[in-house]
Amino acid sequence: MKIDKRFNQFTYKEYIYFIDNHKKYKNFNTLALYRSIIENKKLNEDERIKIRDYSNKLFYKFFEFLKVKDLKTYVCLITLGKDLTPIQFNQLEDKIHTEAKNILRKKRIKYHHFGVAIKYDDPENHQNSFMIHLKEHKNLVDSNHNSISKNAKSTHYKKERKNIKQVIQNELEE
Numbered sequence: 001m002k003i004d005k006r007f008n009q010f011t012y013k014e015y016i017y018f019i020d021n022h023k024k025y026k027n028f029n030t031l032a033l034y035r036s037i038i039e040n041k042k043l044n045e046d047e048r049i050k051i052r053d054y055s056n057k058l059f060y061k062f063f064e065f066l067k068v069k070d071l072k073t074y075v076c077l078i079t080l081g082k083d084l085t086p087i088q089f090n091q092l093e094d095k096i097h098t099e100a101k102n103i104l105r106k107k108r109i110k111y112h113h114f115g116v117a118i119k120y121d122d123p124e125n126h127q128n129s130f131m132i133h134l135k136e137h138k139n140l141v142d143s144n145h146n147s148i149s150k151n152a153k154s155t156h157y158k159k160e161r162k163n164i165k166q167v168i169q170n171e172l173e174e
Contacts, residue, residue: 002026033055068109
């Protein structure tokens with residue numbers, strides 16, 4: 001069977017039904033379920049929290065992996081109904097960073113360039129561009145920090161080589 005409706009158009013009862021019967025449906029997408037909890041305009045905040053908690057009982061491992069896969073969705077879900085101060089947000093950032101690092105280590109994932117790139121239309125509505133995407137996801141979870149700097153160095157050297165060639169050509173032409 002297939003679900004004929006988009007998740008973000010479900011009512012509270014429909015969420016509960018489809019979460020309970022998720023194995024019957026071929027096109028049940030857990031990531032879409034979690035994203036829809038945030039996007040759904042038919043639900044009030046209490047219903048969103050109840051659905052989040054209910055789905056976490058069945059999809060706990062997937063929810064925990066959202067720290068690595070889709071950070072924006074994860075943070076939006078765990079902060080539902082909470083108003084965070086900058087200090088609390090920094091504490092949350094550190095906690096998520098260490099947990100994401102542990103997940104990558106346990107799963108032996110060395111290459112962390114996957115997941116969702118976050119872009120904001122209006123940075124003021126997203127807590128300072130989601131704190132600059134959690135400080136670029138703490139420099140791509142520190143483990144890849146060296147590879148990022150290597151990439152930056154290689155592009156810098158490539159530009160320098162092009163500039164040197166142009167300088168030499170200009171001097172030869174004179």
